[in-house]
Amino acid sequence: MVEHSIHPNTRVLLEAWRRMQTEPDGHIAGGPCVTEHEDLIERIFVLELMDDRSWLVRTAGEAVTALVGRRLANQNFLDLWSGPDRIMVGACLDAIRIDGGPGVIRGRGETLQGARADLEVTLMPLSAGAGSTARTRMLGLYQTVSSEGALNGQPVFRHRVSMIAPPDTRRVGPKLRLVASN
Structure with a gap:
């Protein structure tokens, strides 16, 4: 994923998600605090995979609801998108x-x-518990990248994709360092 071009809120949430993966049961000091990013919480939503392969929105923050002009709870997230x-x-x-x-x-x-307004939707898998590989829930961030004022207070009706950055599955292995002394 190309992280140098992402929104600062996206960067904060990705860092928090990575810390949660490292220490899922504990609290890691030194991370961002909610009070430092008040607008972030209102832009978060949670998805759940259903048996029919739909991704239901379980909850969505006030900013997400305001931007799409309706409550998204129990709606299929994929219905925001059309065609290809x-x-x-x-x-x-x-x-x-x-x-x-x-x-x-x-x-x-x-x-x-x-x-029109440019958007960035970030999705992070949530595990079902310790040691579980079942990933049927996702944490999402619905973030405008350009000015929301360009929407003139009107809700987003249509979503169009311009780029998808899929998960980066490269594994970082041990690094070998050679030190020579004469």
């Missing part, structure tokens, strides 16, 4: 679920009046 975009987002969700790493979807949201 829906297929790509579904494949990205599957990759995240299978690989166990986060992914980012960049795109744009459009209102019925044609106003």
Whole structure:
């Protein structure tokens, strides 16, 4: 994933997710505090994979609800996307679920009046518990990258994908360092 071009809120949430993967049962000091990123919590949502392969939104923050103009709880997340975009987002969700790493979807949201704003949707798998590889829930962040003012207060009606950064599954192995002394 190309992290140098992501929104600062996305970077904070990804760092927190990585720390949770390292120490799932404990608290790691030195991480960002919620009070430092108040707008972040309102942009978070949770997805759950259902038996029919739909991804239901279980909960969504106030900013997400305001941006899409409706409550998303118990709605299929894939219904925000249409045509080929829906297929790509579904494949990205599957990759995240299978690989166990986060992914980012960049795109744009459009209102019925044609106003547009650039969006970034970050998705991170949540494990079912200690030692479990079942990943049927995801933590998401719905973040505008450009000014929300461009939407003129209108809800995002259509979502379009411009880029998908799937999970980076490269494993970092031990590094060998050679030291020579004459």
